[in-house]
Amino acid sequence: MRAVFGLVLIVGVALAGGAVLMAKNYIEQHQAALARERANGQGSVPTVPVFVAAEQLVYGQRLTKDKVRLINWPQNALPPGVFTDAAVLFPSDTDKDARFVLRTMEANEPLLTVKVTEPGQDAGITSRLEKGMRAFAIRVDVASGVSGFLRPGDHVDVYWSGKPPSGRRDDQRGEVTRLIQTNIELIAVDQSAGSGSAEATIARTVTVTARPEQVAALAQAQSTGRLSLALVGTEDDTVASLVEVDQRSLLGIAEVEAPALAEEERICTIRNRRGAEVVEIPIPCTN
Incomplete structure (x- = not known):
């Protein structure tokens, strides 16, 4: 009886160990598959580090390094005029080469050349x-x-x-x-x-x-x-x-045209003096 009990115990332990080993192998295979999918997904969309606003930026504000940060942006969807090089965005730390914000930008919005001034340029009109x-x-x-x-x-x-x-x-x-x-x-x-x-x-x-x-x-x-x-x-x-x-x-008032003036009849005469009397005689009018 004791031999049978010991045999059952041994078989149970063996089955439990096999189940644990199978579960471990399954989990490891699943994790490896997820890692491969993530690697394939990252490799299918090339990205480029792009400078974006770290907080809301308003017109006239001086652009400093603590107000921007780098994020990975899909290379095939880059807006024109983005900044990818810190040396281009910040030529130096002096006020002479400082850039200023020309348009309001929200957090995580890419910095573009049309939204900031040239180095050392004022943000005036x-x-x-x-x-x-x-x-x-x-x-x-x-x-x-x-x-x-x-x-x-x-x-x-x-x-x-x-x-x-x-x-x-x-x-x-x-x-x-x-x-x-x-x-x-x-x-x-x-x-x-x-x-x-x-x-x-x-x-x-x-x-x-x-x-x-x-x-x-x-x-x-x-x-x-x-x-x-x-x-x-x-x-x-x-x-x-x-x-x-x-x-x-x-x-909605219609224009009133002035009535045409009637042409006056022309009367042409000549004057003849008969002694102390002056006589007007009608004659045909000529141009």
Whole structure:
């Protein structure tokens, strides 16, 4: 009886040991398969270390090393203008070569060349102007400035309202409102050129970027009438055509033509003196 009990015990221990060994081999094989899959997954998508914002960065802020960090970015999805070399992003630690933020960036957003200044360049409005463009300030109020919802980077249409130069037809039409410039970009609102503010503020002036001939047109329009701005949608790529409204077309009043003057009948005469009497004799009129 004892021999049978010992045999059963030995067989049970052997079976338990075999089960443990099989489970161990299965776990090791599963872990090895997972490791191979991870290695294959990492190798299938090449990455490049890219500098991103470590925290929110706002316009005008000085860019320092503690405000950025490196992350791996898929090589086939790199945005144009990224920074991958610390020596390029930070040429030196001096103020002379410091970079400044031009656009608000959120944490983990890649740093791009269009979002920061060149080394040693100020973050003023001049850095926002493209080649051949000029900055021009327009006076606005709560009505003409879209109730304070304008932000740097927005695009607007500019309307002129005023009385045209004197003329018979223009005098009858009264004041005229005309679209004079379309899709003009704002680069500053009052003295702020950053787009990070989320609150509506009533501005007194807005600064736009325009070509020299557009600046001349805006200056003439501002000195001879009133300018109003209309905000253009972010994804609106339509081109506005000529728009002009006068008081008569606004009220639906048709223009009244002046009646033609009837041509007076010409009477031609000659005078003859007969003694003390002067006699007028009708004759045919000639040119």
